[in-house]
Amino acid sequence: MLDVTTPTVVTMEHATLYLADAYALLPRLGWVDAIVTDPPYEFNTSGGGSFREQRGHTDQIAEEGLDQGFDHSIINSLLCGSVVVFCHNDQVPALSAYLQGSFSRSVLCMWIKANPMPMANKHYVADAEIYFHAWNRDHHPQGSLAEKKRHVRSQVGRGGKYGHATVKPDTVMDKIITNVAGKVICDPFMGTGSTGVAAVKAGRTFIGIEHNPKHFATAVERLRLAHEQRVHAPP
Template identity: 35%
Template sequence: MSRIETIAEGVTLYLGDCREILPTLGKVDAVVTDPPYGIGFAAQPTTGQRKAGQGREKWDDSVVDGLPSLLDRGNIQVVWGGNYYGLTPTRGWLSWFKPDAPPSMAHFELAWTNQDRNARQISCSIAATNAERVGHPTQKPLAVMKWTLEQFPNCQTILDPFMGSGTTGVAAVKMGRQFIGIEIEPKYFDIACKRISEALKQPDMFIEPPTPAKQEALEL
């Protein structure tokens, strides 16, 4: 059953299918997301993930149909893994270089944007983010998502229709941005709610956090 969790004023999370929820939402400054790539990575947990209890999951076995129509809520659009989709040509790519990536893994990842601007790159260690991991097989480092949002300083309302464990939301609230997240998998939705709630209690210094509000659960 779908739920809405209002974590704070300007921070709302939806449990459900984004294809059903997005038509009910208005425009936002930016859609920043990391959808399934269709490479089946979640079905092949690493040794470390298996030891941590991660099982095989099939949601990453195919790309998302009709992704462009799911992005049009945002004036600015950023899609990590966008190179796996037939999106319009752009020169505004973002890149995450992984200096410690093993030979069996990609040494960098790309994010498509709808912006006509110079490409940008961040170098961020995989191992340095191990302490952040919460059980999601394709969890992005918080530093990478904060850097992503820093590329668009005028975007105050961020929407992630494939929220996963909520890293985009954590980055957004720590930077004083408003956030709307959608996740279809209940266990990851619950993780995202917890992570974003905790992030609101520990905002970055000198940044005004969204105003806290009473948490509520509603039926859609």
């Protein structure tokens, strides 16, 4: 059990990363412009038959509890102007209702996978992932007309490289950060820090929370690299 009264904190110029439990810490951090997060999905990881081995990361997802869902109340519209939140297909009805009750507008968007696993078993091909963007007044989506598309097309990410089963690709996170209003962006389920990397690259300030020490260490390294690249980027 993590000691949430004194969480481990790593502070960088444009990012603050906490090794902590998000439910205990996030309400104590105060207002942020936006929550951008990819929380544990809620779905059934049993079965899979002969497809199971090809699905590779399903065992890791179950072992780390990334199939257990999350408590919607962690998205508190009194403490943020907008939210981007990924979810599983089965979570759409409940999450949509929650966001519509908390924010003035909510839109369903999609990451279309350019290279989905070529298998379907008794279901559709897993070639798309859903996210909601919900906002309150003055925190509406940003960007040019071309940047305001509701979908982004990208290859599946590099979970293997970072030892995490659900790493989101840079292309997807860059698009999302472009669309999110405000300076301070928080990801309470930051995993390996993909939201933070996109936020820092885009000149925002990032606050991340992760409770798994291994993934937290990966996020620290990725955010350090993002800072170095930001320093060396042409003005």
